[in-house]
Amino acid sequence: MKIAVFVGSIRNGRHGRTIGQWALEQLQARGDGNTYELVDLIEQDLDQLTAAVPPAMANGTYDETKTTSWSGTITSFDGFVFVTPEYNASVPGTMKNAFDLLKVEWEGKPVGFLSYGAAGGVRAVNHWRDIVANVGMLPLDAQASFSFEDHFVDFQFAPNEKTAELLEAVAAELVQVGEKATVNA
Numbered sequence: 001m002k003i004a005v006f007v008g009s010i011r012n013g014r015h016g017r018t019i020g021q022w023a024l025e026q027l028q029a030r031g032d033g034n035t036y037e038l039v040d041l042i043e044q045d046l047d048q049l050t051a052a053v054p055p056a057m058a059n060g061t062y063d064e065t066k067t068t069s070w071s072g073t074i075t076s077f078d079g080f081v082f083v084t085p086e087y088n089a090s091v092p093g094t095m096k097n098a099f100d101l102l103k104v105e106w107e108g109k110p111v112g113f114l115s116y117g118a119a120g121g122v123r124a125v126n127h128w129r130d131i132v133a134n135v136g137m138l139p140l141d142a143q144a145s146f147s148f149e150d151h152f153v154d155f156q157f158a159p160n161e162k163t164a165e166l167l168e169a170v171a172a173e174l175v176q177v178g179e180k181a182t183v184n185a
């Protein structure tokens with residue numbers, strides 16, 4: 001399987017990239033035969049969703065060349081780890097826009113959550129669970145939520161044994177659900 005670690009925050013000085021990079025290295029170190037790649041939203045050239053045809057009705061064909069390219073990127077993955085902060089008790093708007101641009105590309109694929117924030121970004125994940133289910137993704141039970149108190153030192157991400165353990169639980173379920181989904185596809 002090819003699995004994307006999708007970093008969804010784009011702020012200057014964001015923590016998302018550091019956490020995503022750490023997760024990528026942990027996942028690659030599993031040596032489980034799967035391919036893991038970083039998809040950093042800041043490196044994607046996307047527009048706001050302005051398409052007249054709602055993505056749910058576009059069936060993967062878009063008039064906008066940027067969306068077509070984004071569609072190709074997401075289609076190429078079999079599963080995802082969403083690296084998401086919590087913004088105002090929910091998901092980051094930029095990440096949600098990137099998500100909303102597509103539909104069939106996400107469908108039927110497993111997604112695990114790696115969240116962070118004052119209380120671990122749990123409220124963002126709660127919202128993500130509804131969002132991804134709406135397009136037919138398979139949200140995993142396991143979730144890795146990193147609070148500033150437990151997993152940051154001097155406001156810098158400071159992974160520890162527990163952090164790795166939480167991510168490993170997500171990875172194990174992701175691979176298991178992904179393999180099952182591939183067999184049933």
Ligand SMILES: Cc1cc2nc3c(=O)[nH]c(=O)nc-3n(C[C@H](O)[C@H](O)[C@H](O)COP(=O)(O)O)c2cc1C
Pocket residue numbers: 009010011013014015016017085086087088089090116117118119120121
């Ligand atoms: C617009 C905005 C709203 C935020 N709202 C919350 C919030 O509701 N709960 C929380 O725990 N942290 C909140 N935070 C703090 C973020 O979780 C923290 O800044 C985190 O580092 C953001 O991720 P990033 O650095 O990758 O952008 C907010 C930050 C921003 C920029």
